[in-house]
């Protein structure tokens with residue numbers, strides 16, 4: 001039986017005076033890996049930020065694990081990786097300290113115990129930073145920062161992972177580490193919602209794609225076969241070797 005972990009129905013949201021989401025329906029069922037795609041500014045980040053409560057909705061319903069979002073308090077069930085930012089908050093924190101902050105939601109009375117420290121170490125090892133655990137995050141590259149943020153989200157051993165463009169600006173080696181990490185999470189049943197620009201190395205993991213355009217859902221179904229810009233609405237895919245006058249190949253996602 002399908003069990004919705006995330007459910008958005010008719011969600012509208014405004015930022016400033018601008019309507020950014022115009023009635024979004026989006027369901028992610030337990031164990032599913034769903035990619036949220038769309039052009040720049042289509043509302044992908046805003047949609048996931050409504051789910052975690054960072055952006056208020058002006059209309060519609062959101063449920064997390066079957067509970068209306070405004071009553072949901074069990075945040076340890078969810079790991080969130082924000083859109084590319086730095087893991088360094090201007091203070092000299094180590095990799096372990098940043099990742100440990102992701103475990104606090106599970107620590108009773110805010111005290112980390114042996115099992116917590118083990119989970120933190122596991123999360124750091126999973127993203128391949130075991131040898132950098134004691135280093136300051138200020139000494140890491142952009143891709144390594146991204147791995148720290150993912151380890152922070154994994155530290156609470158969440159049932160649901162929400163990641164906003166985890167591959168942005170990450171080199172190929174780090175992308176492969178992240179894809180492997182995510183494969184492991186998916187194999188143990190974690191539900192995943194990913195904002196992506198292109199499916200890239202994560203393509204084999206994606207069960208379903210939801211494409212946004214201008215704050216509306218344009219497509220909800222199998223992931224588009226073409227990847228990257230080619231898969232996005234508004235892009236007509238013309239093969240360079242196509243005969244002159246040949247019709248562009250439509251991706252099926254165009255209106």
Ligand SMILES: Nc1ncnc2c1ncn2[C@@H]1O[C@H](COP(=O)(O)OP(=O)(O)OP(=O)(O)O)[C@@H](O)[C@H]1O
Pocket residue numbers: 015016017018020038039040041042043044045046047
């Ligand atoms: N704080 C804000 N105030 C006003 N408008 C905003 C704010 N943040 C984002 N927007 C606008 O909301 C729209 C949707 O932004 P959002 O970040 O959700 O898009 P996105 O699909 O995630 O884009 P990208 O692929 O570039 O990350 C954009 O037009 C953006 O300019």
